[in-house]
Amino acid sequence: MPVQPRVSVRSLQQLRLPSAIALLLFLSGLAVHNPATAQPSGLVPIPEVSLDAMEPAVRTQLEEQRTALEAAASSQGAQSPTEGTGALRLGTAFGELGQLYLLYDLTAPARAALTNAAAYEPQEPRWPYLLGTLYEVDSDTERAIESYTASLELATAAGAPGNLVNPIRARLGRSLLAGERLEEAQLQYQHLQGFPDFQAVGLNGLGRIAAAQGDHKRAVQDLSAALAAQPTANQIHYALGLSHRELGQLERARFHLENRGDSTVRFPDPIVAEVQSKADGAGAMLTLGRISLATGEIDTALQRFQRALEIQPDSAAAHKSLASLQLRRGETALAIDLLQQAVVLTPDDVGLRYFVAQLLVDATTATTKEHRAARIASALEHLEEVLALAPDFTEGRALLASTQRRAGRFDGADATYAAGIARDPDAIELHYHRAETIAERIAVQAKIPGAPVESWGAQGRASLSQFLSGIQAAGESWGDDFELGVGLLQLRLGDSAPGRQRLSSLLVTPDIEPKIAARAALYLANEMAQRSAQASAIKSRSDSPSTAEATASPLDNEAVMLYQRALELDPELAEARFNLATLFGRLERFGDAASEYQELIQQDPENSAVRFSHAMALALAGRDGDARQALEQALEVLPSEPVLAHLLTQILVASRDDAVRDAQIGLDLAMRLFDALPTPEHGETVAMALAESGEFAKAVEWQQKVIEQLSEQGTSAESAKRRLDQYQALTPERAPWSG
């Protein structure tokens, strides 16, 4: 028997779709009829419902069932029912029609039909049971209790098995609890103990009763047991959290409250399952699927969405629902395929195209560069169509331009912004984005021979200037974070003096948010460090190697101070600390660099680049032992990072410190690395390890293979040849990283 969900009111409202299942669980009505005392004294009229707007499958189903009912009624005759098969047949026909009304959330007709069914088929426990669910959905607790009680009496009198009786007890218990008839509810829940499928619902009920009685210690026990019996029912966490709160156990309370979810306690419910199995329309399947989704039943939801698609293969809604579920399951590629099909079905759906484009741009599951490029190309097609359909859709234009930027289509991005500006001259922010695009183009393409960097810079500055003029004309003030962005953009566009001035002024702005001031200091420091690096590169090209020493220039000193200022203002600003450490490295202040990297490791222990840089700084500072220890610790956190393993191997086999080297472990590591990633670098390290182990002949052999490989790749083999000479001279390598 499949486990059926208890569909919560909340989940129904989430859908805002008056679902048939609502009826199953909470069906309500204004019926004046008490099923427990129903007498077959005549028909309760079934309210007319217009079927015109319903989907064809649902309409047909309802029409057929109405016809079946009419047939049963005519064979029974117009008079009051009597004992016999005719009355039973009529009762069943009413019941089956009631089931359909219930399924399709037509509460008033469902109530009438089920009331008639209970009257004509008085021994059948299903009808009062379903009426109970109707009353429950309408929060008519007393009538729900009456109906469930009647159903329970019929089921037990008929000797129905536990799988039929227990759902009735579970729902009766819930209604009694809602009606604050705690002792009666307790009796029902206690009956459920001993039935594995009903353990969780029983314990959950008992826990809530205990909480209602103020016995929170007992409540915690029962609710914890319920959660253990059905760990997916994360809604139990809420009641559990509140009971812990009442016991003064606030930390436990917080834990449970933060872990609460939407999944209710489930139990097998064959009567409800029978109704659900009648769902035929794609709309009903989608609704049922969404309810399953809301209550955490992913597999059931998947089946229902797939069924909806089978029923109506041209349903864009079914494609979209299935796609959203596949996304939730992490199946992005499947979701994209489904959405692409939905686009074919509804090509003018701007929102859909926009969403697909977003997905294509953001998806990280592309296996190859070509695959990724194809996705971006598809995204661009969708976005271009989006703008053709909705030219004023600013988010669409922004995504198109940013995707074009991402694809390196800077001309296209520029044209997109230009078109946006032409359409809406008041959209001054587009000038800003245009300037940003140009700044990015400079960053990406400046090194391409013949790139008109100056011209781009001029265009970018012009766009930014238009933007700033627009702001000024509008008398707008966009705040310090805005000033920060503009200052950075000015620097990137080569408008250095105004950019520096803007950022510097932020450093002395009263009451500025420290994080904003910290960023201003960071950007200024970056710019100074960059200028200094460029100057020293020029100097090193003009000087002889012996004079090109790493001495700090005034710009470097100022950059260091600004990085430190940034960190005073915002100690968590990792970018400032990383750049400071990198600058220390360039200035050969390796000890200082290592200290900064160490701070960064505290902030982000799983950052492999920081771990690597830290160990390298230690090694360059001559602290090989500390470097080894740092790498061993790093590999405990990041065991599958080859760069860390590689550096550790080199230190183990080539440290200048005898106490640090360990040829045996080093060789083992080197071989494993090479097996996993047979690159020339790893091959060289194997040779290094063999030399350290005294196996120079093998080292020479490996080194020669490395040189061949490098030559084939067209890569310089100069240092590899130098090491080959060393090994041939029976000299192991030392501190290869220092070169």
Place this chain on the structure above:
Amino acid sequence: MRLLALGLLVSAGAVMAAPSLVDVTKTSGVDFVHFNGMTGRLYYAETVGAGGALLDYDNDGDLDLFLVQGHLLGGDRQLSDALIAWPEGQPLRDRLFRNDHHARAAAEPARPAAAGLHFTDVTETSGISSTGYGIGASAADVDNDGDIDLYVLNFGRNTLWLNQGDGTFVEATKDTGVDDPSFSVAASFTDVDQDHRLDLYVANYVNFSLVTTKQCLTARGEKDYCGPGAFKPQADSLFINQATGTFRNQSARLPVPAGAGMGVLSADFDTNGSVDYYVANDLNPNQMLLSTLAKDGPTFSDEALLYGTALNKDGEAEASMGLDAADFDGDGDLDLFATHFRRESNTLYVREESGFYSDQSARFGLAQPSWPRTAFGTRFTDLDSDGDLDLVVANGAVTLQPGDDRDKDPYPLGEPNQFFRNDGGRYVDASSTVPALSGGIPSVSRSVLTGDLDNDGDTDLVITNNSGAVQVLVNNWEREAAGTWLGLDVRLAAKHGGRPALGATVMFDADPPAVRAAKQQRPPRIVRVHNDGGYASAVDHRILRRINTTDQTAQHLRFAVAWPDGKRENFAIPIGPDTVARYHRIVQGTGAAVKPVATP
């Protein structure tokens, strides 16, 4: 929660009479009809608006009315496409109605009540040219210049209209830095950083746009409006008022994630002396944003889960829309009430002695009657003038009810409004006793604006209706029992603009704790000075208090005020023929200062 004995709290006139509400819309001059712009495309925004604000914009002592309007949705549509026709030539814009009560009362001083309630449309002369797709409105003196300004919440950019003090307004949205392009529904002005300037919290809803609209179906495959789950929630906004007359966007201080906000109110929930926010979210857990004042401004943490105000008793997030906070049970703390979707109960969160809350909706009789309705606006108010707080709820669906046929009625979402009478321990659905509110053809109601429109000491109502006419309902109770009330208009000191002290708390019968303990008294009943909460609206900030004129021992109305800056003062108003049946300005600095008592 202490046991209720509300009967003991009623100072006078504990009569179980129905409120005497009369619909005076037709004669009031308020001829506002809301237009939601629907053309059959079922745009999500169509069902969300619209609210309004009660404010005394001309400082003449009576409440004026501002109502927000929608417009046609869909750039390719014409007015002739509208499913419900809009008269040619009538502009679609927000409107300001001046209350003429003061002028009429001056003209007929002998019979002010008989002068009747009348409003005049002053939109044109006010300079308010607000034509966005209006959802709600808020009103407050944001620049401390002594007059009330307006903030309009739109599906689209919000607008701030600064009152010039001469009956005109100028738009100053971008100049002041309160521009918010989100789909905003409600706002709260309160001084969250205790600098005597009102800060602004904006509850933003979902990222629906006309371009990315979705099509939703019922279980039977009929086209219908979507639910909020079809769209992503938008982040709320917090604007901190600065000394420069501009606001700084400090939304980054608010906890994430966003929750599809539809309502917001402010109060000091953790009683730490600084004002907090409670946010009603649609289908997401509600938030209780407790503030702590740090050197660089307020910081917030969402403690709704722990406080028990995020979810209903079953741990389910509900579709919260309207909300209000009041000491309905008179036990000295603030309880909360939130309105919800059909097949959810409206939820009453009762504050316990522990300071935490519990969902007591069913126990107080509020669960079942709300079950079949979709509720939006709500207010705790003493509608029947018996001294305790009743509840008014504005209802109107947003999706099809089973069996609805849109071909026969393009907008079949009307539902009767409700009046819940506080019967001292339980609320009773007494809607049938107030036909002006809940009778007739049901409308798609949204906001409940409460205020004493005719200054006669009882609460009148303005009900806004989506795609329908606004209703002005005058309460005539006080005319039948004059002289048994006092009104308090609690204001900051003149040096802070003398504006309404939004965020202050008034404690009645406020003996010091030690005296109360000695007398075995209950804690003082508290009333917050506010105009926020409800749904998409701002209301009368003044406080009405029933007076027992037959009690010879009650010579003064005594109360304490906890001001938004954390200071406290005691006040006493002598009860006599010259003081009853009128409003009194309670100004900061004119009472007896209360020294802070060290708490153990």
